[in-house]
Amino acid sequence: MSGSNATSRRRFVAGAAGVAGAMAWASTRVQGAAAAGPWRVGCGRREITPPLDVGILMSSGLGRWAPFDGVRLPLHARAVVIDSAQSRVGLVALDLLGLAGDAVGGMEDFKRRVAAHAGDALKAEQIVLTSTHTHSGPETLALTDLWRGEPFGNWVKMLAERIGAALADAARSLQPCRLMAGSISGPGLSVNRRVKTARGIVFSGAVRPDDAVKTPEGPTDDQVRVAAFVDPSDRPLAILVNATAHPVYEMCIKQVSPDYPGEMASLLDERHPGATSLFFQGASGNINSPEVSTGPAAAQRHGRQLADLVDRALGDLRPVQGSQLALRWRQIELPARSIEGKPQEEPLRATLGAARLGDAAIVFLPGEPFVEIALAIREASPFDFTAVAGYAEGYIGYIPTDRALRNGGYETGPGRWSRVALGSEAIVRREAVELLKSLKDDS
DSSP: OOHHHHHHHHTTBOOTTSOOSTHHHHHSOOTTOOSOOSEEEEEEEEEOOOOTTSOEEEETTTTEEEOOOEESSOOEEEEEEEEOSSOEEEEEEESSSOOOHHHHTOHHHHHHHHHHHTTTSOOGGGEEEEEOOOTTSOOOSSSSSGGGSHHHHHHHHHHHHHHHHHHHHHHHTOEEEEEEEEEEEOTTSOEEOEEEETTEEEEGGGOOTTOOEEEESSOOOOEEEEEEEEOTTSOEEEEEEEEOOBOOTTTTOSEEOOHHHHHHHHHHHHHSTTOEEEEEEOSOTTEEOSOSSOOHHHHHHHHHHHHHHHHHHHTTOEEOOOOOEEEEEEEEEEEEEOTTSOEEEEEEEEEEEEEEETTEEEEEOOSEEOHHHHHHHHHHOSSSEEEEEOSBSSOOBEEOOHHHHHHOOGGGOSBTTBOBOTTHHHHHHHHHHHHHHHHHHTO
16 A cells, blocks of 8 residues: 555544544534535335245255244335436445345346336446345345245345335435545454364354364454435435444344344434435455354344444544546456356356445445455555445355365355355456546546
8 A cells, every 4th residue: 555545544544532422423513514515315215024935044055945933123225326417326235145146037137127116216237236144134145946936036026126116215315415434443343254273164153162273264354434425414314334244143043134234224223313324244255243143132232333333433534535426337257166166167257346436435246255355455446435345236156265265164165155266356356456446547
């Protein structure tokens, strides 16, 4: 990182002195506030809770799902539409495990249906679909045969309609806004789940008392990155949160729930009346929350801790310079393996996206990228503020590092959840950075 970039990025880091609690926003003006901003922004939210027979993933390895027993909390599609004289972009955060093309009838077709339900608000190529990766949502990754049934197909039709309606609501509520951004450290909210032991790589939660534990295989990402669109009175209209940890507190518990991302978003919405909060899951292919399948109380605790961190960050955000608005896509091809693990001639095709918001950017990666990939992209980004979201657009399974592929373990498969081969890490990193540079060069 160059010295100038390092200095510039430090201006966006919120420390412990950030204003604590939602009430601080009411009495503290955001630094650098001005009367008007370069964009118009609107938000929408619609419920997308499935019927109970559109069930939960119980085992990816065995291809097993089960119907839900009930609904603990509903699932939502949360949308923000950003409009400028140059362009319009719609960002959607879904309380879902992810979206596989097979499950929704092809991603391109699905997005066209979403755009049609949004009326004339947006074109399909102006829409970004991301998932929070809650493991207590329906099995939408096509890892089982659930997607082949009529109930699932009917729900997918409703899903496209509800997402489109959320975007239409957002487009009808556009207001002048400025963008503020920053980050805050949240240590202890995640662990690198791949632990080296004498018997190989195991999940952190599966380490036995008699295991000779070496070290976690890689790092975590403790940064909580926050961007807020604020109106002329400095009230947030849209709060975008990017943090990194698998939402698995309620995994295999047969109650519909958005897990901790939904708990966080609901809390922030309550604390900031009139605002809509969107959670963009980070590159958490190898990053877990500290507990697995321990139930709602743990999800609520994590969501509250994360919401508290976001509120502290909100008190110390900085204005994002520039008024450029652009969304760009790039198709990539990754070396692939069959589900049996054999080399495959046909590459795995995937879509990367990046949105530019002045001198801030959000990168959208498919599947479940490892955290090292996001850290490298952020480090090489030409933008002062860069967030990296996984689980965007079509699901392609895990994207491990080459080191992980050599070390083995669940995330490396082979199986429907892990199809990429050696060399994929470098391609995703390179293409994402090139996409960011192309957006920056358009200044």
